[in-house]
Every structure is written in structure tokens, then in C-alpha cells.
Amino acid sequence: MNISIIGPGLIGGSFALDLKSGGLADRVIAVDTNPEHLSRAIELGLADVGASLEEAVNCSDLIVLSVPVDKIKSLLPLILDMVVGSNKIVADMGSTKLSIAKEVENHPARGRYVALHPIAGTEFSGPDAALCGLFRNKNVIICDRELSDRDALDTITSILCSTGMNISYMDSASHDLHVAYVSHISHITSFSLALSVLEKEKSEESILTLAASGFESTVRLAKSNSNTWASIFLQNSEYITEVLDSYLNKMNLFKKYINEGDSDALIRLMNDANEIKKILNK
The missing domain is CATH 3.40.50.720 (NAD(P)-binding Rossmann-like Domain)
Structure with missing residues (x-):
């Protein structure tokens, strides 16, 4: 063949x-x-x-x-x-x-x-x-x-x-919805975090000194090919914007509870998030 x-x-x-x-x-x-x-x-x-x-x-x-x-x-x-x-x-x-x-x-x-x-x-x-x-x-x-x-x-x-x-x-349709949640949003998160860090941490030495494995694993995807991912984001824009709305809502909850000093609400939010391990550890 x-x-x-x-x-x-x-x-x-x-x-x-x-x-x-x-x-x-x-x-x-x-x-x-x-x-x-x-x-x-x-x-x-x-x-x-x-x-x-x-x-x-x-x-x-x-x-x-x-x-x-x-x-x-x-x-x-x-x-x-x-x-x-x-x-x-x-x-x-x-x-x-x-x-x-x-x-x-x-x-x-x-x-x-x-x-x-x-x-x-x-x-x-x-x-x-x-x-x-x-x-x-x-x-x-x-x-x-x-x-x-x-x-x-x-x-x-x-x-x-x-x-x-x-x-x-x-x-x-189901495929595009699911990958928006489990793949595409991960790349947007990684690109966004990398941009935020680069904006605030002007010193390359500071980034290397303070970066731990958690940071490295989160921003790893920010090294991905920009042409490839711009195309993906635009081709799946309807579902990605739906996911972004949900994601930003959760980010705003974290911001709200941190600003309010509400430890109990933060713990509840993170405990709810911990439920993902039941899926990932199967």
C-alpha cells in the first residue's frame, strides 16, 4: 500500500x-x-x-x-x-x-x-x-x-x-464539545499563564529560580505551535467560548473568595475540584 x-x-x-x-x-x-x-x-x-x-x-x-x-x-x-x-x-x-x-x-x-x-x-x-x-x-x-x-x-x-x-x-459535534473541555481549554490556560508571568516577571532569572514542577507542567503547552492552535481555536470557536465562559466563572469564584478571605468557600471549591481524581485515577 x-x-x-x-x-x-x-x-x-x-x-x-x-x-x-x-x-x-x-x-x-x-x-x-x-x-x-x-x-x-x-x-x-x-x-x-x-x-x-x-x-x-x-x-x-x-x-x-x-x-x-x-x-x-x-x-x-x-x-x-x-x-x-x-x-x-x-x-x-x-x-x-x-x-x-x-x-x-x-x-x-x-x-x-x-x-x-x-x-x-x-x-x-x-x-x-x-x-x-x-x-x-x-x-x-x-x-x-x-x-x-x-x-x-x-x-x-x-x-x-x-x-x-x-x-x-x-x-x-460531541467530539468538538468534549475536546474543547479536556484539551483546548488546557492550551488556552497555558498560553494565558505564560503571558501573565512574562508580563509581571521581567527577569528570566526570577522565573527560573522560583519555577517549580507545577508551574512547568502548567505552562508546558504554551510552547505549542501557535499557527496550529490558532486554527484549532477558530475552527472550534463556538464550543471553546462556551467552555471559556464556564472557566472564567470558576476563576472569578476563586478571586471572589480570596478577596473576601473566605477560607471555607475556597476549601469547598477545591474539594469539589478534587473529585476529578475519581475519573483520572480509574
Whole structure:
């Protein structure tokens, strides 16, 4: 099977490494608008060759989109146009799904498309960030599976299982709501804390001296690629603003109780928050 990776960065490149190490692809073809990234992907062994988008689609059995979600939204219809009437399969690995799903819901080749979101990653980006085994024992969401052709779904499922991923199923709207709460707000929190600290702590030495592991783990996500996350925030804006309203409400409660010196209210609030461990420790 020839497989094209559109965007061989952290996610696409890691997937390519798993495909190659597991013998799941006869040939991996990389597509990237950045010539340096494309050359680096081949140099690192993420792909066997580079190609233009049209060349890659023409010579591939499976085309995987792993670019920012706004780019997926514009590229996916074009790629589906190219695969109409064929047995080629198209998948994406974007972190939002609903706006992409709406973009192609009436496309004649919709059945050849499988919508994926692997729940894995690091704060790094680009081909050098790719890691073999990144997806092992990680969850992957397949969205709107009933809209994908059976053979396309079976092929993708087999590949995902071979790379060690645990598959779950959701509709696109539910997916976007849930990731807004458990993923997207975490990144906004991290970016916001980093900005607050940089604004107040002008001295780099002070930050390094006083920073403990809790601070480091909280702001780690602020090192994430800004282009990728701006795209995610805007594509999932409805649900993210809903989550932000809830989050800011809780932040204001902390501010209120601290200003009032209300220890009992603070303890109740934090005890309620401690209930999350019942979910995370399962």
C-alpha cells in the first residue's frame, strides 16, 4: 500500500514512522509546502519520497491529512474531488471535526473519507518532533463512522490497531464539545499563564529560580505551535467560548473568595475540584 502524508510534522511524521516500522506501507510519500520540512522529512526517514499534492494523490492508496485544521477544511474537498470513482481512502488527523464534516457532507466521495483524531502529541512541532511509537496505547477517535464506506473504515481500523491505538467512536459535534473541555481549554490556560508571568516577571532569572514542577507542567503547552492552535481555536470557536465562559466563572469564584478571605468557600471549591481524581485515577 502506498500512503501519502500531507504534513509530515509531529503527528503526520510520527504516524509515518509507525507505518514504516510496522511494515504497513510499501512506500510513504510526503507532501509539504515548506521545502525545508519536506527535505528534512525524507532525511529523517519519515518518508521515502516527496511529491506535489496531485502527484501524491494519484500514486497513493491512502492519503492522510495532518496539517492545521483550517488547511484540512480547504484541502479535503479538493482531494475528494481527485478520488471520486476510485477506491482510494482519505483520512485526516485534525483536532476539530464539525466544521470539516460540514464542508464535505454532500461530497460524492464522502464515503472514501474517514475522520480521525489521535489523542497524542507533545508541545513540539515539525519533522524533527516526530516520534516512533507516539500513538502506542493512545486513544484515537473515529468520527461519523456511519458516513464512511465499510472497506475504508475497515482499512483504517486495521492500521490504527496495528500502531497500538485504542479506538473510540463519536459524532463530530460531541467530539468538538468534549475536546474543547479536556484539551483546548488546557492550551488556552497555558498560553494565558505564560503571558501573565512574562508580563509581571521581567527577569528570566526570577522565573527560573522560583519555577517549580507545577508551574512547568502548567505552562508546558504554551510552547505549542501557535499557527496550529490558532486554527484549532477558530475552527472550534463556538464550543471553546462556551467552555471559556464556564472557566472564567470558576476563576472569578476563586478571586471572589480570596478577596473576601473566605477560607471555607475556597476549601469547598477545591474539594469539589478534587473529585476529578475519581475519573483520572480509574
